[in-house]
Amino acid sequence: MSADELRFPTEDDLNDPHAHEIRERLQASYAAQPVHDAAHMARVSRAVLASAMHTPVSGPRGVRPRWWWGAAAAALLMVVVMRPWRPEAAQQQADSAMARTAPLVEMSGKTSEERGGTVRFEFTLPSSAREVALVGDFNAWDSDATPMQRDASGTTWSARIPLEPGRHEYAFVVDGQRWVIDPLAPQVPDAGFGPTNAVVIDGEAQP
Amino acid sequence: MSLSSALLLVAQLATATVPAGTDTILAANGRGQPTPLAITRREQVVFDASRFDSLTANALRSLFEDAAAMGLPVRPLINRALEGSARRIPSDRIVRVVREHAIALQEAKRALGDRSTEDELEAGAIAVRAGLDDDALEAVRASRAKSPVVVPLVVLTDLVRRGVPAGNARDAVATLARNPRSDDVLLGLQVTVAKNAQRGPGMALDALNRYIRSVGASPAPAAPATSDRKPVRPPES
Numbered sequence: 001m002s003a004d005e006l007r008f009p010t011e012d013d014l015n016d017p018h019a020h021e022i023r024e025r026l027q028a029s030y031a032a033q034p035v036h037d038a039a040h041m042a043r044v045s046r047a048v049l050a051s052a053m054h055t056p057v058s059g060p061r062g063v064r065p066r067w068w069w070g071a072a073a074a075a076l077l078m079v080v081v082m083r084p085w086r087p088e089a090a091q092q093q094a095d096s097a098m099a100r101t102a103p104l105v106e107m108s109g110k111t112s113e114e115r116g117g118t119v120r121f122e123f124t125l126p127s128s129a130r131e132v133a134l135v136g137d138f139n140a141w142d143s144d145a146t147p148m149q150r151d152a153s154g155t156t157w158s159a160r161i162p163l164e165p166g167r168h169e170y171a172f173v174v175d176g177q178r179w180v181i182d183p184l185a186p187q188v189p190d191a192g193f194g195p196t197n198a199v200v201i202d203g204e205a206q207p
Numbered sequence: 208m209s210l211s212s213a214l215l216l217v218a219q220l221a222t223a224t225v226p227a228g229t230d231t232i233l234a235a236n237g238r239g240q241p242t243p244l245a246i247t248r249r250e251q252v253v254f255d256a257s258r259f260d261s262l263t264a265n266a267l268r269s270l271f272e273d274a275a276a277m278g279l280p281v282r283p284l285i286n287r288a289l290e291g292s293a294r295r296i297p298s299d300r301i302v303r304v305v306r307e308h309a310i311a312l313q314e315a316k317r318a319l320g321d322r323s324t325e326d327e328l329e330a331g332a333i334a335v336r337a338g339l340d341d342d343a344l345e346a347v348r349a350s351r352a353k354s355p356v357v358v359p360l361v362v363l364t365d366l367v368r369r370g371v372p373a374g375n376a377r378d379a380v381a382t383l384a385r386n387p388r389s390d391d392v393l394l395g396l397q398v399t400v401a402k403n404a405q406r407g408p409g410m411a412l413d414a415l416n417r418y419i420r421s422v423g424a425s426p427a428p429a430a431p432a433t434s435d436r437k438p439v440r441p442p443e444s
Contacts (some may be wrong), residue, residue, distance in 0.1 A: 068311040140289050188364070189368055
């Protein structure tokens with residue numbers, strides 16, 4: 001049957017004896033269902049409402065959680081960790097935590113004057129490198145002029161070069177491409193090329 | 208094409224055909240000698256022009272000659288140009304940086320005095336580029352009237368670069384530099400601040416103040432971590 005053939009029942013249809021019989025049978029089947037009492041219906045209604053509104057439930061001993069319990073726990077945690085009556089201890093704890101999280105090998109460098117006007121440059125890299133070169137104003141920034149030697153650890157590179165007393169700028173070239181500097185040595189700000197380090201050689205310290 | 212444009216083109220072509228190679232520049236000699244004396248003792252400093260194209264080399268030569276005429280050391284400018292070439296920086300940027308460095312050298316010479324050495328002027332120019340003003344350079348010079356101020360200027364530049372407010376850094380360095388044998392103390396300050404600056408903002412100034420107290424020098428005038436904070440109560444006159 002298509003939708004065009006649907007129609008509302010007419011008066012003749014309602015007076016049909018078969019329709020009357022069907023209606024009486026349906027009413028009889030409803031009457032056969034058990035009827036619940038009012039108390040049962042009330043319990044069902046409360047249970048449905050409680051689950052819908054998240055009504056707090058009493059604990060095993062009848063103790064109910066309070067909102068300020070969380071705030072008190074947070075305040076107690078802050079007092080235990082920060083220890084405002086001993087700020088130096090808290091600082092040491094923070095330092096040691098930072099030291100624990102720091103990598104085992106950090107990028108670092110060192111310059112030391114040796115006898116005869118020679119200066120030793122050391123540079124430690126956290127990652128492996130194929131070659132490291134020392135560049136500076138003493139070798140016209142030529143990355144082929146002063147290659148550094150790797151020590152037994154495989155991470156520390158060094159070079160010795162004679163330097164005249166005075167101020168010198170330098171940097172390290174890793175694998176012929178990456179220019180890096182010693183993070184703790186005096187730094188020369190970037191003027192357009194990138195930062196470098198500075199070292200001052202004391203002329204009076206040399207023989 | 209107008210006559211002036213044609214002449215300009217001819218001039219450019221003429222300069223472009225200048226063979227580029229290693230030439231010599233008259234420059235100051237002797238890092239420990241005052242600049243005017245050094246310039247009278249001119250020595251040939253090699254400028255490897257083959258690292259640059261001919262137009263850039265000519266522009267750099269012109270800058271070097273102007274700097275020498277003004278009594279400025281040329282060696283720092285040559286080093287700056289060679290560094291840019293080694294880093295494969297574009298030519299126009301190299302020329303711009305060298306020109307700006309010459310201006311910084313001029314400012315440093317004005318603040319530190321005509322008798323300053325080449326290393327002092329170079330350290331002063333770096334300090335100017337780091338944002339320090341003439342007052343800071345003059346304060347350092349005043350703290351060491353007769354001794355070199357290279358180390359104080361290097362340390363001062365590094366302190367400012369690591370986040371110490373310029374006023375605090377200037378006062379601390381000037382205080383320590385009064386002793387002409389205090390270079391090791393100043394370098395110790397630099398290392399201490401460098402290590403602590405890695406721990407977070409404000410730690411550099413805190414380390415500086417602690418170091419000043421530990422060496423027994425008069426502490427630098429206390430200043431809040433934020434330099435723009437005003438005192439609650441003005442000092443009584």
